[in-house]
Amino acid sequence: MNTVLICVSVLLGLISAQSVPSVENLIKSDGYPVETHFHTTSDGYILRIHRIPQLKNHSAKVALVHHGLACSSADFLLLGPGQALPYMLHDAGFDVWLLNDRGNTQSRNHTTLSPHDRDFWDFSWHEIGVIDLPETIDLILKTTGASEIYYVGHSQGTTTLYVMTAVLPEYSSKIKVAISMAPIAFLGHLNNWVQKYLARFVWIFTEFTQSFGHFEVMFGPNVANQKILDIFLFLNRPVNMNENMKSKINAWVPAGASTKQTIHYSQLMNSGHFRYYDYFVGNIAIYGSIEPPDYDLGHVNFPNYLFWSNNDLLSSEKDVKLLCKAIGSSCTMVSFSHYNTTHRDYLYSRFASEKIYSKIVNIFNKS
Ligand SMILES: *[C@@H]1O[C@H](CO)[C@@H](O)[C@H](O)[C@H]1NC(C)=O
Ligand SMILES: *[C@@H]1O[C@H](CO)[C@@H](O)[C@H](O)[C@H]1NC(C)=O
Numbered sequence: 001m002n003t004v005l006i007c008v009s010v011l012l013g014l015i016s017a018q019s020v021p022s023v024e025n026l027i028k029s030d031g032y033p034v035e036t037h038f039h040t041t042s043d044g045y046i047l048r049i050h051r052i053p054q055l056k057n058h059s060a061k062v063a064l065v066h067h068g069l070a071c072s073s074a075d076f077l078l079l080g081p082g083q084a085l086p087y088m089l090h091d092a093g094f095d096v097w098l099l100n101d102r103g104n105t106q107s108r109n110h111t112t113l114s115p116h117d118r119d120f121w122d123f124s125w126h127e128i129g130v131i132d133l134p135e136t137i138d139l140i141l142k143t144t145g146a147s148e149i150y151y152v153g154h155s156q157g158t159t160t161l162y163v164m165t166a167v168l169p170e171y172s173s174k175i176k177v178a179i180s181m182a183p184i185a186f187l188g189h190l191n192n193w194v195q196k197y198l199a200r201f202v203w204i205f206t207e208f209t210q211s212f213g214h215f216e217v218m219f220g221p222n223v224a225n226q227k228i229l230d231i232f233l234f235l236n237r238p239v240n241m242n243e244n245m246k247s248k249i250n251a252w253v254p255a256g257a258s259t260k261q262t263i264h265y266s267q268l269m270n271s272g273h274f275r276y277y278d279y280f281v282g283n284i285a286i287y288g289s290i291e292p293p294d295y296d297l298g299h300v301n302f303p304n305y306l307f308w309s310n311n312d313l314l315s316s317e318k319d320v321k322l323l324c325k326a327i328g329s330s331c332t333m334v335s336f337s338h339y340n341t342t343h344r345d346y347l348y349s350r351f352a353s354e355k356i357y358s359k360i361v362n363i364f365n366k367s
């Protein structure tokens with residue numbers, strides 16, 4: 001999410017990248033049915049989408065669970081049977097789908113490019129929001145015959161939802177209700193002072209990658225990459241988790257991202273705007289304006305619950321309030337501050353199932 005992070009992570013990531021276990025096997029060994037769907041996007045990325053189907057109910061409501069930056073579908077599963085969010089949704093009768101964004105360990109394939117090509121990594125969360133997410137929603141609706149999706153995203157999984165509704169407002173009508181855990185749109189007030197400071201130098205990386213191309217960062221899974229994330233993104237703020245989660249996280253996290261995703265976020269920290277990627281002098285040719293355009297949050301016309309906590313260094317109260325105000329009357333803020341919820345507690349904490357996910361199941365059931 002900033003220059004130092006990118007440098008160090010690339011070095012260590014290249015040195016110690018290792019193979020990743022199979023999500024299908026994980027779901028099977030947890031005792032749930034699983035299907036894998038491959039989708040080739042309009043720009044050639046081959047996405048691996050997991051489904052935990054309702055084998056006996058073909059009219060089950062359809063839920064889509066969308067991961068955050070440098071994460072994958074696996075992160076949501078690590079709490080195990082009956083406890084992990086996708087399993088709880090399945091137990092509650094939902095047909096559950098898990099997206100893997102382009103470039104992560106599960107979706108590292110392309111019709112003409114390889115992850116060794118610079119061009120493969122020339123995408124931000126903008127492209128995930130305008131291509132991967134809507135195309136996956138269409139695939140799910142076509143496969144299931146459903147007309148609406150129950151959506152839950154974490155962190156970048158919320159950013160991409162907002163990008164989609166801004167650029168492709170017609171997709172708003174395909175969302176029944178959305179839960180945004182640790183929402184990220186505005187970043188002008190984030191509580192991570194290291195990030196805030198280093199973001200000021202992001203122009204160096206913007207220029208550099210414009211000349212030399214983008215590449216992969218935070219590719220793991222390995223302990224070195226996790227340490228970097230811990231220090232820079234979360235300032236060593238601990239996750240409220242049980243000991244047995246550590247080895248599981250070590251096997252899966254982090255799952256890789258592009259420099260362009262992290263640079264784009266850093267640009268938001270500087271500008272305080274939720275807006276398109278800043279190409280500097282390139283903006284005129286690309287956008288027809290000196291500044292990149294803002295994403296219009298006015299098209300979120302489905303009920304949207306923002307789960308936030310003042311213990312979350314990235315998704316701050318002030319920024320979540322700005323987001324909620326921009327969304328308007330369909331927004332509801334739900335605080336988890338009293339559980340000291342940190343950014344990653346939404347995925348791994350010992351109280352996630354009981355306090356956070358049960359609330360999601362409740363909201364989905366009565367929507
Ligand atoms: C199938 O799912 C629908 C929608 O959630 C529900 O109304 C119905 O009761 C379910 N049917 C069975 C047999 O569980
Ligand atoms: C990538 O896609 C190509 C073409 O569809 C396929 O032959 C290959 O096995 C895939 N590789 C991986 C690692 O999934």
Ligand SMILES: *[C@@H]1O[C@H](CO)[C@@H](O)[C@H](O)[C@H]1NC(C)=O
Nearest residue numbers: 240311337338339340341351
């Ligand atoms: C939250 O943190 C405070 C201060 O460290 C502590 O006193 C309190 O017990 C914590 N609450 C929970 C629910 O963990």
